[in-house]
Amino acid sequence: MEEKIRVGIINYLNTRPLLYGLQHPPINRQIELIEDVPARLAEMLINDQIDVGLVPVAITKRLPQYFINGSYCIGAIGDVASVCVFSQVPLEQVEKIYLDYQSRSSVALCKWLIKNHWKIQPEIIDAQNESYLKAIKGTTAGLVIGDRALQQRPKFEYIYDLAGEWKAATGLPFVFAAWISTKKLPEDFIKEFDKANAYGLSHLEEVIAQIPEGIYDLNKYYSQDLSYTLDNEKRKGLEQFLKILSSPS
C-alpha cells in the first residue's frame, strides 16, 4: 500500500468545515490526519513530522523553502471574531499584554499593530500555558485565539479584533494559516485535496449539526467571519504581512 500523506490540521472549530471534507472519500484514504494547536503544527512541519499542514503563515520565515498548496486558507476579510485582544480597559490604558502561546501569526500581527497601528507601549509577555487567561484583568490585556477567544467574548468590555485592525491599517484581508508544505506535493493529490476542502465548505449545515451548540453562532462564524478562499486579495494581504515580518523592525 502507498504511504499516507501526513496532514496537520488545527484542532479548533475554525477548521471543522475543512476537516469534514478531508474525512470523506476519496481523500480520507490517502491521508493521515494529525490535529493540534497552530504553534505545535508549525513545529511539526519544521521537524518533518507532517508533510503538509494548515500552519501559521508567520513560520514560513523559518523554512528554507515552502509551498502554499491549494486555494483555501484560514483568513478573514474584516473582523474574524476568534483572534482578539481582550481587555477591561481601553487600549490606551493597557499596561501589559499577554500573547497566546498557541499562536504564531496573530502574535506577530499583534506586535506589529502595537507598534505601528495602535502606537502604544505596553509590556509584552509571552504566555506559557492556559493560566494566562485568568491574568487578563485590570490594565492587563491578552491576545487569545481560537475557540477560547469565542468563549472570552461575553466576558470583556473591550475587544480588539486583529483581522479587523489589520484591515483598517492596510485595507487588505488577513491570512492566518495556509496549507503549507516544505516539499512539492504531487499535482493530482493537491487537486483532490482542494476538492475535499470545497466539499466541506459546501456542507456547512452538516458540519454545524455535528457540533454541540455553544456560545457563538457558527453559521455566522463559518460564512461571515472566516473567509476560506485564498483569492488574489488574500494573497496580497499575505504578501504584505510576510514582507513586514522579513523587514527589520
Ligand SMILES: C=C(O[C@@H]1C=C(C(=O)O)C=C[C@H]1O)C(=O)O
Ligand atoms: C482565525 C484563527 O486563526 C488562527 C490563528 C493562527 C495563529 O495566530 O498563528 C493560526 C491558525 C488559525 O487557527 C483562529 O485561531 O481563530
